[in-house]
Amino acid sequence: MNKKYRDHHPGDKIFFYSLRGISFLTVGIFLLMILFIGKMSLPALNKFGLEFFFINDWNPIAEFYGALPFIYGTLVSSTIALIISLPVSIGMALFVNEVAPKWLAVPLGFLVEMLAAIPSIVYGLWGLFVLAPFLRTYVQPPLSEHFAFIPLFDGPPLGVGMLAAGVILAFMITPTISTICREVFAAVPTVMREAAYGLGATKWEMLKLAVFRASVPGVGAAVMLGFGRALGETMAVTMIIGNVPQIKVSIFEPAQTMASLIANEYAEAETNLQLAALTSVGLALFLVSLIVNGAARFVIWKNKHKYKI
């Protein structure tokens, strides 16, 4: 902003300073949170060291804590969610934006966005009473019968577990990803579509040539947001993941995530070390989100020149 201009107009000045204050406040809150979580986790980190993040055990009675099974549970359940959700979200966005007639597109888009407004406890209860029995009866038995040679599907048909958590998370992140994808697709200039058509492209070829290539960074951002939401989701996952801190290859086995562990044990934690260990798990969640986000941004940034419009 031009300095002279700024100094002469009180309205602009107030606007400038309040905006600056607000953005500093955001950064300040972020730093304070790290500081606070770090300080609260110190007793556990002092006792177990950095190994805390690699210990595969959680025993409140023996006071021996490690974050590994929860990091594993969080990453795997979120990845399952993303694998299911991404094609659905992109397909939905394309259908609503490019294919569907208007009378269908508008209510459909609205309904998808409405999915994001459902409270997570409702997703959780629905998962527990509808999704889990469905998976146990119709999905897991055939999978484990015919595909048991793949270790992922070799497990007990309990209904609840890693797979159920992944599916419920997929439901929850689909509106986020597909809504942003729609915005991204809509932002592609019409001239590019027209140019593609002008070259004799079919609709599919037009989408491939003009829309997809230009949208990769935007879709990447949508995926990051969705994945971030899946990493931190608490209530719905807790209801349905089975809450067993273990690392098993089979996605039918119960597991536990970082967020659900904290929600489960924090209120009734009995010792200071347990509280510190739980906060350290929070720190781990923070770090994992940071690393995942950073890595995704790096990949997009590295490949940016490929998708320049």
Next chain:
Amino acid sequence: MDLKINLKISLIAFCFFASQVLFICNSNADSQLINGAGASFPYPLYSLWFKTYNTKKPDVKINYQSIGSGGGIRQVLTGTVDFGASDAPMKDAELAESKFKIHHIPTVLGAVAITYNIPGFKEQLKLTPELLVEIYSGQIKKWNDPKILVENPTLKDAKNYIIPIRRADGSGTTAVFTEYLAKVSQAWKQRYGEGKAIKWAGGLGGKGNEGVTGLVKQNPGAIGYVEVTYAHTSKTPTAWIKNKSGNYVQPGMEEISLAAQGVKIPDDFRVSITNSENPKAYPISAFTYLLVPESMAQAKGLIFNDFLKWSMQEGQAMAPNLKYAKLPQDLVVRVQKKIDSLVYKTK
């Protein structure tokens, strides 16, 4: 510019201050407000108690937040609430930590009910403490295990695997259940221990009573433990447990009350009543307590004492409607004496 920022800050400070003043005025206006927090198990009963007491004494308002026993204990220790509530008595270490004396007032009894889902089994499931220990430590894997058949011969065709369900969240219910298992089995005590959250052998964890009940209902072959009032209101089947005298007992309200009569109860009421000697007692029972710190302001304390006395008379009579087990009469007399002896030192 500096002047403007100063003005801004003082404006914000003024607004904040003004709102605080308004808030304080409001709460002091005409009624005495007493704040409490703690256990969620007695919350339905307590909120009914406080509401009824408020209609009787309109100038006394008692607030209660059900944040869990651990939170209740922590808030009493830090003095952020006037009183607390806990399902398990405070430990000696926690009491030693406190700068003031904290009294335990038992209010009603709770119990842990064992619920199950065995397809095709229509009879009453009977379990011994040993069976419970072996089921939850994963040693007995199927419902037609010979050890289970000794007590439940009709289960011989039940081929389902047993899925032990437990609470995933830290909970007083888990504390009572594991305390019982540790009391009846040395092996359990050494291998798993007792507490609000422990490291389990396997099975599944559900969040809250509703999570455990949901998992039990969904999974054929599942067994779970829930707070008894929840089992009664959600009408889930409950197992009969063999008590210390060798009798099979259902988790009924009378059987739970009787658990308090087979155990010598000390003057501070901090005692475990699981595995009671009483031949008719349900063995997995426990007191739930109000935690009354001596540091409560005198004016509030006197009012609170009046409420406590009311809870021992009319309050007890209200308990069975909400499926809570009353304190036995001889204990009520002792608790009343204790309430009369409570003094508050803060002016």
